[in-house]
Amino acid sequence: MLERDIFAGFGGQGVLLMGQLLAQAALFEGHNVAWLPSYGPEMRGGTANCSVTISDKPVASPIIEHPTSLIAMNAPSLDKFEQAIIPQGKLFINSSIISRKTTRDDLDAFYIPCTEIAVELGQPKVANIAMLGAYVAATKCVSEESIIDALQHKLGERKKHLIPVNREALRKGAEAAGMVMK
Amino acid sequence: MTTKQLMKGCEAIAEAALRGGCRYFFGYPITPQNDIPEYMSARLPEIGGVFLQAESEIAASNMVYGAAGAGARVMTSSSSPGISLKQEGISTIAGAELPCVIVNVMRGGPGIGGIQASQGDYFQSVKGGGHGDYKLIVFGPDSVQEAIDIVYGAFDIADKYRTPVMILADGLIGQMMEPVTMPEFKSDEEIKVEKPWAATGWHEGCGRPRAIINSLYIEDEALEALHERLQARYRIIEQNEVRYEYYNIEDAEVILIAYGTISRVCRSAIDELAEEGIKVGMVRPITLWPFPSQAVLDAVAQPSVKKALAVEISAGQMVEDARLAVNGLKEVAFLGYPGSKIATVEEIIAKVKALREE
Numbered sequence: 001m002l003e004r005d006i007f008a009g010f011g012g013q014g015v016l017l018m019g020q021l022l023a024q025a026a027l028f029e030g031h032n033v034a035w036l037p038s039y040g041p042e043m044r045g046g047t048a049n050c051s052v053t054i055s056d057k058p059v060a061s062p063i064i065e066h067p068t069s070l071i072a073m074n075a076p077s078l079d080k081f082e083q084a085i086i087p088q089g090k091l092f093i094n095s096s097i098i099s100r101k102t103t104r105d106d107l108d109a110f111y112i113p114c115t116e117i118a119v120e121l122g123q124p125k126v127a128n129i130a131m132l133g134a135y136v137a138a139t140k141c142v143s144e145e146s147i148i149d150a151l152q153h154k155l156g157e158r159k160k161h162l163i164p165v166n167r168e169a170l171r172k173g174a175e176a177a178g179m180v181m182k
Numbered sequence: 183m184t185t186k187q188l189m190k191g192c193e194a195i196a197e198a199a200l201r202g203g204c205r206y207f208f209g210y211p212i213t214p215q216n217d218i219p220e221y222m223s224a225r226l227p228e229i230g231g232v233f234l235q236a237e238s239e240i241a242a243s244n245m246v247y248g249a250a251g252a253g254a255r256v257m258t259s260s261s262s263p264g265i266s267l268k269q270e271g272i273s274t275i276a277g278a279e280l281p282c283v284i285v286n287v288m289r290g291g292p293g294i295g296g297i298q299a300s301q302g303d304y305f306q307s308v309k310g311g312g313h314g315d316y317k318l319i320v321f322g323p324d325s326v327q328e329a330i331d332i333v334y335g336a337f338d339i340a341d342k343y344r345t346p347v348m349i350l351a352d353g354l355i356g357q358m359m360e361p362v363t364m365p366e367f368k369s370d371e372e373i374k375v376e377k378p379w380a381a382t383g384w385h386e387g388c389g390r391p392r393a394i395i396n397s398l399y400i401e402d403e404a405l406e407a408l409h410e411r412l413q414a415r416y417r418i419i420e421q422n423e424v425r426y427e428y429y430n431i432e433d434a435e436v437i438l439i440a441y442g443t444i445s446r447v448c449r450s451a452i453d454e455l456a457e458e459g460i461k462v463g464m465v466r467p468i469t470l471w472p473f474p475s476q477a478v479l480d481a482v483a484q485p486s487v488k489k490a491l492a493v494e495i496s497a498g499q500m501v502e503d504a505r506l507a508v509n510g511l512k513e514v515a516f517l518g519y520p521g522s523k524i525a526t527v528e529e530i531i532a533k534v535k536a537l538r539e540e
Contacts (some may be wrong), residue, residue, distance in 0.1 A: 027361050035188070035358065036358045037358075039297070058445075060453060061450040062354070062360075063524060063526075088443065103324065
């Protein structure tokens, strides 16, 4: 198993957190992982992104030139990384704010209305989690339960009450990708 | 469920330092190492230590000098331009024969440069940095776990040789999260090292002469004696402390030589080349000083090896030590970029293939 994913969007959309949750979930399932953030001035206003590698072997280079999946939360991220995705790779587009379709015909593309899903759930902050739900359902690289475990680990006891809405967001995101959560 | 935890490089380095006995930290902010002082500022008071943000880098390194002179386990960290500003203090610490740990999370230079990962401070770290004939023991970790293991033991090594130890990481190691196993806290007994030379408070009848911490040796004989001590110590360090890793060197046609982050890109390239049936190996220096010259020579001297290739995130610095080690026996080519551009797996593969065909 080898997932090499780029999560990208505006600073504040929770793209670094999405990657961390995935890396933590994969670690819980016993895989080797590496999480590498972009950092610097580009986080202010432009795109923020992180690279997540999940492998059954020790992770050699954590730098991802050609992702197996791209999770694009905004249009600049789609523009920046779309062409780098491997042939037959997966592309997750936040259709709430990205109006265009992919220009590639060799990808599995998923259009997820993240903001609408989150607003419907009454918690706009979980838009990223809805997208993560779509990603996890489509790639099946970790289970929903491992993502919940990772969320629990990240949120701690004090914010435990936020787990149900996050779980709901994961499922709605999965449904939007045309998948049912395993 | 695994017992490993996901940790960011800088935070892991800070926690490992505490567990290795660090009780004092003096620093000044700079990207991409800010997570180290941030972490230290929260954790050191919890374990009875002292964190202090100094008014400048040079002040921080002089505070390290003071704490080390008083026998404390002390550390500072910075990134490239900040490390330059600390050099007066570092040379003084080396001249006064004091142990401490210095972390450099490298970014692109020269000058203020950029903030992305770089390996442009190799020369500064292993060839001096400050003025005068001195050496630092320099480590170049390639993963968060290795950074932890090195920092954890670095205070012991510094105390053993009364010499500053530098961890030469880069922005990627500092900012990356990887699964790690954190070692146990060293006990008070383990970190309590006899330091009869330390200035810990003298009084009449305390049974020892006054401890004087100084790097001024105005008498020629005194300075010569210092250098004899330092050089003798450096020879012992060269015998005892060389560390490196071999990767797939058996029957290799080309030997890569790389340290730190870029060695992992090399590893990916080696694995992909192996799938094509092209045998390439790697010597990965873990200590940059003392440099694993013999290990590099042994790997490159193998009859199967046609050429060697040093890969760095610099314009070519470590390659000079690799060439000295190989001493003209075979060609040591170079691939790398200054600033913060990192050679890709594809570029390394292309370069290796070109070298085979030359």
